[in-house]
Amino acid sequence: MKKVLFFFTGILLASTLSGQTSQQEADARYIREIYDMALTEASCYDWLYHLTKGIGGRLAGSPESAAAVSYGRHILDTLGMDTVFLQPCTVPTWVRGDADQVRIVNSEQIGTQELHALALGHSIGTGPEGLAGEIVEVFSLDEVEELGRAGVEGKIVFYNRPMDPTQLNTFSAYGGAVDQRGIGASKASEYGAIGMLVRSMTTRLDDVPHTGAMGYAPGVEPIPAMAISTNDAELLSRLNKKEAVRVFMRSDCQRTPPATSYNVVGEIKGSTHPDEIILIGGHLDSWDVGEGAHDDGAGCVHAMEVIELLRKMNYQPKRTIRCVLFMNEESGLGGARAYWQASNEANEYHMAAIESDRGGFTPRGFTFDADDEVFTEKFQQVYEWLPLLEPYGLSLSKGGSGADISGLKIQKGLLAGFEPDSQRYFDYHHTAIDTFEAVNKRELELGAAAITSLVYLLDKYGLK
């Protein structure tokens, strides 16, 4: 009896194992086909050309952002989805004007010199006459507090803590420095500063200034805030060691009234589990300088390309696949908030949501996030697919997902961030050089293939 049972179990085990093996082989073949298709027939690079060269920088609420909404909708309309619609949202607006100017004035060491500067997004302007003052260099918000009103009042606070170049992941280095840009002006104003300069958020030493979002705490007197290039930050710091350096700054930018804009949403209804949503998204808006190519034209065309590839493969999803091009990630998440609210109110369940918002560079994998209660269970299921994704240079790890999908966490699905190589991202981020030319076609296509492969596995097997 024992022998028979053993024999019987053996057969069962063997057939289960061989079933698994052949399923894995079939998945491997399918993923290989996705990659072949992406590397030969993808449209994402052409779409990116239109978003960048055709439309350009897409500040939320700007005419360019409206053009991008139309274009995104148009492309999704051509991809045979079940529904494509615009989801209204309210976005804060701001215009730069045309006079960003920072100048060292009458330095004993170098005389007068223009610096490479950009007003920070949502800063107030200086008015047409500009403002001038002595700089006080600091390396942290705490230092401003320590200097207090005596050290800061009437001066221009210059934040000069660099991004840590030893961080392998440049996003970690960014995270460790960006508080200066985001709330540095507010902190400086608390102690009576008249203006704020910040070293650009990049590990490079160059002449390219990086803009980005900032805000003022409630009740704080707004003061003008501008970024200068890292080379100029080094110069200012050097001069400041030997003399009290005076700087003139001028910007015409202004905060304008909130406007209505839109997320672009396209959906393919799932055939057997329509209530389990798999979202893929990027954000349509960008900063006004440059063309928003890596940030985040790449993410938008990645998301659209997933739809195109699945369609070209004649793949019929079991679950609902939703492509979302979010509006206003850069300064307020107006689009994301509208999406979360509608989704949560409708009691939707995003089984998985993937955002691509770290550029169009060569893929390295995905990072996953979820509510603590469900993370381990969900992540373990995805991690079983590693052997299928590793041959494409992809790793799977715990980490952030994306700002636009973060509010879906309460639905207790799995959130994922597409993770391209991060080394070059902050060369371009929020600058005039984030252009189409900075994106490599193959790298972009490989990103689309990687995301499509994950979507395929998520849709086929689901997540318990």
Next chain:
Amino acid sequence: MKKVLFFFTGILLASTLSGQTSQQEADARYIREIYDMALTEASCYDWLYHLTKGIGGRLAGSPESAAAVSYGRHILDTLGMDTVFLQPCTVPTWVRGDADQVRIVNSEQIGTQELHALALGHSIGTGPEGLAGEIVEVFSLDEVEELGRAGVEGKIVFYNRPMDPTQLNTFSAYGGAVDQRGIGASKASEYGAIGMLVRSMTTRLDDVPHTGAMGYAPGVEPIPAMAISTNDAELLSRLNKKEAVRVFMRSDCQRTPPATSYNVVGEIKGSTHPDEIILIGGHLDSWDVGEGAHDDGAGCVHAMEVIELLRKMNYQPKRTIRCVLFMNEESGLGGARAYWQASNEANEYHMAAIESDRGGFTPRGFTFDADDEVFTEKFQQVYEWLPLLEPYGLSLSKGGSGADISGLKIQKGLLAGFEPDSQRYFDYHHTAIDTFEAVNKRELELGAAAITSLVYLLDKYGLK
């Protein structure tokens, strides 16, 4: 007794394990320090600037290659090595002249049009009057044989098989197409062709022609061979479907007499195992167009940076570390052959040799090669270090090493090729756009850190 023995074994096991763990932790810390140093104090990017912007394209035997030899020696001299010397070698020489020209002549469809073209390295020239003929488009060497003399004689054979874009590793795609460039002219000449054109070796569609080495089989009548850009190859192919297209080609290039040049060799004598050599190298020569930045300025400065980093860390190698900047990788391996001969004659043992000759892109790992007899044993030892290297995005796999070190295989050590991400390499390879600007500082530094980490482990633990 059993109990006591078990207890005793337990202690032994625990102490061995904890010994291993603390050793691994120490190695992890050391490698982290190597990376910190590379990302903050490395000189490789500045050295690359001099090799590219200061010297430029470094065709073996050219004045620029001589300048590069002097510069390489100068830098190694500053790095406190035990010996630095020049190793003479004989290199074939060739000059391009200044008239590379390919033109579609009197096409019914588009009239006359200039194409983007470069003579292939070591091709003969056309003479000042150029040559003209009808093209015959082929996709393989076999096709020329099939067409035979009847189909080819008096014509210009146009090889147009693209690199396969679906290959994830672009070097595999290159390997699958480069026979056309290397021996296509020779094959065409066998059947009476008067000239040869080849589609540039890249997966991109653009206007940038790629040069590279070619040769003529003994006894074959040499005919001029040139590369045209992929956009132009597509154009030619399109036109050729509707008419017999005539092309004019002209080049002034010529083969010149062999010259003496040099490898640059620097050595740190090992303290306890001086007879076990660990070589790190790249090649100093490049093509004449562009600045040889990725190919292979990056590899040379990687090799030199390993020495600088070890020195800055005050690392005293147990084994002999040799930095070799090879001459003439691009067309004949003159330097490498001289090195192999000297090394083999001296009965040297290269325990390990690492070449960096795949560009200065973001690191993905190393590929390893060795004599069949020893490969598995050697590779297994290295593979045990994977947990130390994986956190830096590095993988270890079987694969090619490098042309310059391939002749050391008979010494039965382990050969390794540094493997950066390959997606962008063939955008630049052998072109006018392989310039300093195409190399990212952090990516270059991370490559140097990766190689230094491997050298550290090889030196510390050796290979049985």
